Amino acid sequence: MKPCPKMQLAINLYHAGELDDGARLEVERHLERCPACREAAEQIGEIARLAAEAPGLEDDRAAASARRSRLMAALTPGLPARQTTPLPARPMPLQPLYAALAAMLLVAFGFLLGRFGGRQPAPDPTLQALLTGFQPVVAAGHTVQPELLNVQRVRYDPASGQFEITYNTVNDVRLQGTGNQPQVQLMLARAMVDSDNPALRLHAVKAARTIAAQQQSLDDELLQAIDYLLSKEQNQGVRLMAIRVLRALPLTETIKRTLVQIVLHDENPALRMEAFDGLAAHAGGREIEPYLQTIAKDSSSSLRVKARTLRQTIDAGPVRSAELSQEN
Amino acid sequence: MDPLESEWIIRARSGDLPAFGELVNRHDGYIMRLIRSMAPQEEAEDLWQETFIKAFAGLTAFREESSFRTWLTRIAIRQCLDHRRQERWKRLVPLRAAPSGDAESLLELPSPDPLPDQRAVRQEMWRHLQRALDNLPGGQRAAFVLKYVQGCTIHEVAEILGKAEGTIKSDLFRAMQRIRAQMQQLYAP
Numbered sequence: 001m002k003p004c005p006k007m008q009l010a011i012n013l014y015h016a017g018e019l020d021d022g023a024r025l026e027v028e029r030h031l032e033r034c035p036a037c038r039e040a041a042e043q044i045g046e047i048a049r050l051a052a053e054a055p056g057l058e059d060d061r062a063a064a065s066a067r068r069s070r071l072m073a074a075l076t077p078g079l080p081a082r083q084t085t086p087l088p089a090r091p092m093p094l095q096p097l098y099a100a101l102a103a104m105l106l107v108a109f110g111f112l113l114g115r116f117g118g119r120q121p122a123p124d125p126t127l128q129a130l131l132t133g134f135q136p137v138v139a140a141g142h143t144v145q146p147e148l149l150n151v152q153r154v155r156y157d158p159a160s161g162q163f164e165i166t167y168n169t170v171n172d173v174r175l176q177g178t179g180n181q182p183q184v185q186l187m188l189a190r191a192m193v194d195s196d197n198p199a200l201r202l203h204a205v206k207a208a209r210t211i212a213a214q215q216q217s218l219d220d221e222l223l224q225a226i227d228y229l230l231s232k233e234q235n236q237g238v239r240l241m242a243i244r245v246l247r248a249l250p251l252t253e254t255i256k257r258t259l260v261q262i263v264l265h266d267e268n269p270a271l272r273m274e275a276f277d278g279l280a281a282h283a284g285g286r287e288i289e290p291y292l293q294t295i296a297k298d299s300s301s302s303l304r305v306k307a308r309t310l311r312q313t314i315d316a317g318p319v320r321s322a323e324l325s326q327e328n
Numbered sequence: 329m330d331p332l333e334s335e336w337i338i339r340a341r342s343g344d345l346p347a348f349g350e351l352v353n354r355h356d357g358y359i360m361r362l363i364r365s366m367a368p369q370e371e372a373e374d375l376w377q378e379t380f381i382k383a384f385a386g387l388t389a390f391r392e393e394s395s396f397r398t399w400l401t402r403i404a405i406r407q408c409l410d411h412r413r414q415e416r417w418k419r420l421v422p423l424r425a426a427p428s429g430d431a432e433s434l435l436e437l438p439s440p441d442p443l444p445d446q447r448a449v450r451q452e453m454w455r456h457l458q459r460a461l462d463n464l465p466g467g468q469r470a471a472f473v474l475k476y477v478q479g480c481t482i483h484e485v486a487e488i489l490g491k492a493e494g495t496i497k498s499d500l501f502r503a504m505q506r507i508r509a510q511m512q513q514l515y516a517p
Binding site for chain 2: 008009012013016040043044048051053059064067068070072074075076194196
């Protein structure tokens with residue numbers, strides 16, 4: 001017997017201690033008379049108790065004291081710096097704490113620059129790199145590598161051709177640049193792979209499609225991210241857009257192979273159709289011609305019709321047919 | 329905010345390390361417990377240290393709009409999620425080359441103790457819970473850990489993660505459903 005769907009959220013909130021007295025009583029009454037919900041509630045309660053006890057997290061007092069000492073030693077200026085990432089430290093002319101303060105102010109200044117970018121003169125490239133969080137910050141003898149992750153928003157302004165990507169270091173950072181800038185492409189790739197938000201991933205893929213259409217090429221990281229989406233992404237809208245990115249690029253052997261794989265093996269008919277159209281658009285359908293017989297048996301009737309139409313077009317075109325027969 | 333803590337923050341902002349040390353002493357255990365439930369054990373100390381180093385470097389940006397613990401928790405959560413994302417990023421190419429390796433290691437369970445005492449059983453269950461947590465999306469894991477391991481209220485979790493309370497309730501619900509499903513598979517007769 002399955003627990004009552006309508007009660008599930010309430011049972012969770014009950015164990016989270018987030019119900020008022022009336023709602024709690026109502027849940028308790030329901031649990032008394034519903035064995036399936038009672039069993040579910042017991043499991044939830046057991047997991048909540050286990051998490052609260054967290055028996056694997058007990059802290060050893062000596063170990064805690066030792067790590068606090070290590071931290072203090074690491075923060076003490078003059079002692080050898082412990083680097084937080086494998087990247088080499090950049091020498092900074094300022095004293096560490098002033099440098100940290102300056103970095104924070106610069107990041108804040110960068111935010112304002114981003115917001116009013118259209119009215120501000122372009123900053124010095126080194127300063128810009130620091131503002132956008134691409135350089136380590138030195139503080140108290142430490143080189144802290146800014147995180148280039150946690151992308152929150154991607155926007156494209158067709159009028160200016162500028163992309164705007166908002167992400168976090170310790171503070172929010174806004175990066176603006178054109179699609180041919182490696183940093184823009186890298187952050188788009190990270191947004192696609194890292195973000196838990198499907199809408200954001202979709203915006204990032206749309207931005208990549210714009211860049212692909214403009215430049216007819218993408219950096220390797222961005223191509224890898226597209227490939228990752230095609231194999232791992234759950235959201236079908238994002239996957240569809242990833243195929244459109246490939247369609248916007250010249251049809252290389254790798255892209256052709258990927259599209260063929262989708263046409264032949266993907267579970268989603270809309271995606272098979274999109275990949276089919278991508279292949280059929282090139283060289284009068286020659287790219288898909290070897291697979292037409294298989295596609296003519298596809299479970300999607302639209303795809304079967306497309307395959308038959310393409311077959312007829314190819315057969316009716318004497319020049320194309322002659323070319324194909326010569327190649328065969 | 330506790331006036332003593334405010335005093336330590338003001339002094340730490342101007343580079344007073346002993347004052348920062350007091351802040352570390354006060355929040356050390358809480359942050360370590362959080363990190364240990366959010367990240368692999370072998371990475372916990374590094375993440376803990378980076379959290380406090382970032383806090384020290386970023387104290388000037390702390391505007392006291394939330395409590396110091398909330399702000400520190402936010403840095404720690406971000407550290408853990410970023411670490412997880414970086415690991416995912418690093419695995420991007422190898423994943424495609426050899427996907428089976430990871431899957432096998434996930435299925436590998438610790439050998440059962442034939443006569444485990446109650447404590448050992450709880451620790452074993454905790455390890456299974458951690459494995460289930462590893463499979464949650466980052467946001468759901470953070471919400472679950474803050475609520476159930478750290479004992480925050482939903483209001484506090486929402487403040488730390490910068491989300492609406494309704495979203496947190498829904499994240500917690502989904503997280504619990506997934507964990508239950510995974511734990512049920514493990515303990516099914």
